[in-house]
Amino acid sequence: MTMFEYAPAPESRSIVDIRPSYGLFVDGEFADGTGTPFTTVNPATEEVLSEVATGSDEDVDRAVRAARRAFVKTWGPMRPADRGKYLFRIARLLQERAREFAVLETLDNGKPIRESRDVDVPLAAAHFFYHAGWADKLEHAGLGPAPRPLGVAGQVIPWNFPLLMLAWKVAPALATGNTVVLKPAETTPLTALLFAEICQQADLPPGVVNIVTGAGETGRAVISHPDVDKVAFTGSTEVGRAIARAVAGTEKRLTLELGGKAANIVFDDAPIDQAVEGIVRGIFFNQGHVCCAGSRLLVQESVHDDVVASLQRRIGTLRVGDPMDKNTDLGAINSAEQLARIRELTAYGETEGATCWQPEGDLPDRGFWFKPTVFTDVSPAHRIARDEVFGPVLSVMTFRTPDEAVAKANNSTYGLSAGVWSEKGSRILKITDQLRAGVVWANTFNELDPTSPFGGYKQSGYGREGGRQGLAAYLRSDS
Amino acid sequence: MSDRLTVRKTYKLYLGGAFPRSESGRTYEVHDTKGHFLANAAWASRKDGRDAVVAARGAFGKWSGATAYNRGQVLYRVAEVMEGRAAQFTEEVAAGEGLSTAKARAAVDAAIDRWVWYAGWTDKLAAVLGSTNPVAGPYFGFSVPEPTGVVAVLAPQRSSLLGLVSVLAPVLAAGNTAVVVSSKERPLPAITLGEVLATSDVPGGVVNLLTGDAAEIGPWLAEHADVDAIDLAGAPAPLAMELERSAAGTIKRVLRAPAEEPDWSADPGLSRLRPFLETKSVWHPIGV
Numbered sequence: 001m002t003m004f005e006y007a008p009a010p011e012s013r014s015i016v017d018i019r020p021s022y023g024l025f026v027d028g029e030f031a032d033g034t035g036t037p038f039t040t041v042n043p044a045t046e047e048v049l050s051e052v053a054t055g056s057d058e059d060v061d062r063a064v065r066a067a068r069r070a071f072v073k074t075w076g077p078m079r080p081a082d083r084g085k086y087l088f089r090i091a092r093l094l095q096e097r098a099r100e101f102a103v104l105e106t107l108d109n110g111k112p113i114r115e116s117r118d119v120d121v122p123l124a125a126a127h128f129f130y131h132a133g134w135a136d137k138l139e140h141a142g143l144g145p146a147p148r149p150l151g152v153a154g155q156v157i158p159w160n161f162p163l164l165m166l167a168w169k170v171a172p173a174l175a176t177g178n179t180v181v182l183k184p185a186e187t188t189p190l191t192a193l194l195f196a197e198i199c200q201q202a203d204l205p206p207g208v209v210n211i212v213t214g215a216g217e218t219g220r221a222v223i224s225h226p227d228v229d230k231v232a233f234t235g236s237t238e239v240g241r242a243i244a245r246a247v248a249g250t251e252k253r254l255t256l257e258l259g260g261k262a263a264n265i266v267f268d269d270a271p272i273d274q275a276v277e278g279i280v281r282g283i284f285f286n287q288g289h290v291c292c293a294g295s296r297l298l299v300q301e302s303v304h305d306d307v308v309a310s311l312q313r314r315i316g317t318l319r320v321g322d323p324m325d326k327n328t329d330l331g332a333i334n335s336a337e338q339l340a341r342i343r344e345l346t347a348y349g350e351t352e353g354a355t356c357w358q359p360e361g362d363l364p365d366r367g368f369w370f371k372p373t374v375f376t377d378v379s380p381a382h383r384i385a386r387d388e389v390f391g392p393v394l395s396v397m398t399f400r401t402p403d404e405a406v407a408k409a410n411n412s413t414y415g416l417s418a419g420v421w422s423e424k425g426s427r428i429l430k431i432t433d434q435l436r437a438g439v440v441w442a443n444t445f446n447e448l449d450p451t452s453p454f455g456g457y458k459q460s461g462y463g464r465e466g467g468r469q470g471l472a473a474y475l476r477s478d479s
Numbered sequence: 480m481s482d483r484l485t486v487r488k489t490y491k492l493y494l495g496g497a498f499p500r501s502e503s504g505r506t507y508e509v510h511d512t513k514g515h516f517l518a519n520a521a522w523a524s525r526k527d528g529r530d531a532v533v534a535a536r537g538a539f540g541k542w543s544g545a546t547a548y549n550r551g552q553v554l555y556r557v558a559e560v561m562e563g564r565a566a567q568f569t570e571e572v573a574a575g576e577g578l579s580t581a582k583a584r585a586a587v588d589a590a591i592d593r594w595v596w597y598a599g600w601t602d603k604l605a606a607v608l609g610s611t612n613p614v615a616g617p618y619f620g621f622s623v624p625e626p627t628g629v630v631a632v633l634a635p636q637r638s639s640l641l642g643l644v645s646v647l648a649p650v651l652a653a654g655n656t657a658v659v660v661s662s663k664e665r666p667l668p669a670i671t672l673g674e675v676l677a678t679s680d681v682p683g684g685v686v687n688l689l690t691g692d693a694a695e696i697g698p699w700l701a702e703h704a705d706v707d708a709i710d711l712a713g714a715p716a717p718l719a720m721e722l723e724r725s726a727a728g729t730i731k732r733v734l735r736a737p738a739e740e741p742d743w744s745a746d747p748g749l750s751r752l753r754p755f756l757e758t759k760s761v762w763h764p765i766g767v
Contacts, residue, residue, distance in 0.1 A: 440761045451612045457757050477748075
């Protein structure tokens with residue numbers, strides 16, 4: 001198939017001023033960390049963007065003490081309406097500086113500018129705006145007449161949606177009257193540090209938000225600090241288990257948003273073209289670095305060949321390359337480490353007998369790249385059908401009956417999300433009811449909204465983020 | 480005084496809707512608070528625990544798939560049958576907990592009333608905990624609470640009926656199935672509750688009652704991959720921590736126990752329903 005040639009349409013990076021080095025944001029000010037600094041790179045070019053401080057145990061302790069002070073002295077006693085007003089300010093500042101955040105996110109993460117501009121940043125602002133309104137209405141949240149904040153929240157977030165995950169964690173914590181020590185992922189710390197500037201710009205009282213950068217050790221220090229009341233984590237199931245173990249026997253409250261291996265079920269009566277768009281969005285959005293990605297495609301046997309043919313045709317038109325180009329569909333893989341993991345798991349796909357397909361085309365010479373990949377002839381026992389790849393890799397399986405579709409979809413230790421494609425309303429409602437997953441998209445996929453609670457069943461974690469239900473994770477209730 | 484020789488009961492487990500002995504063949508003596516012999520109870524083993532999980536998983540589809548109205552009626556029927564057995568429960572609670580008949584009767588009444596209270600919750604949970612979600616786009620979005628799955632319940636050690644009902648009824652009202660390890664020293668009300676459940680309309684396998692030692696069976700339930708959640712009410716502190724740690728291996732939902740067994744007569748609110756409910760959010764496009 002011939003492709004229309006597009007002229008390059010790169011977004012300018014001049015709007016962002018990346019400092020050569022960043023400190024930690026503690027008690028309202030940037031300060032050097034006492035750990036060994038690390039560098040963060042642009043995964044599309046391997047260019048070093050900046051040097052970032054590593055928070056040591058003492059730094060984390062300082063941050064937790066600052067958060068405790070703020071909880072006791074300023075943020076806790078503050079009128080709820082005023083807390084809300086600070087959050088409204090933050091939401092507005094995020095909107096005002098949206099382009100800056102989008103460019104910085106794309107440089108640090110490798111995701112297409114189209115996605116950071118149209119999804120990550122607007123949704124992050126929306127989360128603050130939504131939760132701002134809750135701050136003075138918590139008695140109506142169904143958690144009893146006088147729900148109370150927990151205290152200091154220790155939050156650890158992943159690299160796939162750096163700013164958006166920050167918003168999912170910080171906005172509800174602050175709206176409910178808690179203060180925060182947040183550790184961003186070590187490969188994507190920059191938008192969190194820019195967010196720290198927003199906190200200063202909004203005149204948020206010192207200590208309400210503290211950002212401590214670093215790798216796994218810093219995260220461990222945050223979640224295991226004895227004066228942290230609440231731990232919230234988004235990341236891998238493996239790390240989630242370790243955190244649940246570390247928190248056991250303490251009074252700390254815990255919510256976990258972990259891995260997934262979502263089934264995307266296509267029935268023979270589905271509108272195939274729309275379904276193909278949904279399948280593509282489901283697995284290739286954000287290079288498949290999405291915990292709720294639709295990585296297992298279950299197609300009714302009678303339409304399997306048609307769906308796979310259309311899917312391959314459509315994937316052939318996806319543009320893989322410079323994330324800063326506004327026409328790019330798939331950007332860079334976030335890190336060399338993640339690329340190695342994707343390669344390892346896809347190698348299993350081939351040795352275990354599945355058939356691998358990738359579109360024609362070249363990848364850039366520098367940076368971390370992986371082509372959109374489709375495996376057919378996949379059996380449910382294959383590792384590519386069971387393990388979370390967290391990359392642009394789709395495993396296609398078939399089914400004959402609705403019962404078989406549900407059984408195969410639920411045959412996973414995960415239960416974060418799922419998709420159903422059919423024109424028959426009663427079938428959609430039935431299948432939706434039977435799927436053991438926290439989010440079910442019917443005739444759509446990968447939609448997110450601050451009003452819609454998000455979170456997993458089974459080993460995809462517990463607790464919800466977003467909606468009225470999400471507030472429960474940050475409040476002590478008498479009922 | 481009649482010279483009739485009494486018919487003594489053999490106490491067994493309640494598992495999958497039947498009353499088997501422990502596969503281990505073990506029993507243990509149950510005494511009242513003054514040390515007098517009351518009965519021999521089955522001493523459940525880890526294999527009984529495993530069988531109970533299989534039964535609970537098997538029953539989950541039907542129980543969770545029943546209409547909320549139907550579940551409410553079935554649970555209310557349990558309260559009706561309990562009411563008929565109130566005298567027997569009272570005797571067992573009095574002997575096991577060392578209470579006067581009047582105090583034991585009050586505990587039994589509270590337990591039955593609590594069961595009725597939870598029976599009435601089944602068809603309100605979706606309205607109270609669910610939502611329609613006004614998302615910023617052309618989609619109809621809603622969220623519904625759904626049961627977590629198979630819940631392992633370590634029943635309170637002290638309060639043998641009111642405590643037991645307070646932890647079991649919410650698990651069932653939310654649509655889960657349960658594997659319960661009774662109070663070790665005071666298992667008789669649990670055994671009688673099993674008989675009540677068997678003669679009401681609760682499908683076999685929805686509740687499985689094991690008499691025995693939480694410290695022996697608990698660790699197996701805490702790490703069992705087909706158990707979705709665990710209530711640590713009856714686990715003493717060091718054991719509770721160990722169980723929570725091993726439950727982390729499969730990301731189980733864990734309801735922790737306070738250091739001291741609470742006063743079960745207090746209004747529980749939703750505190751024992753929320754931990755065993757998931758939230759499912761559903762999206763569908765709006766358009767023509």
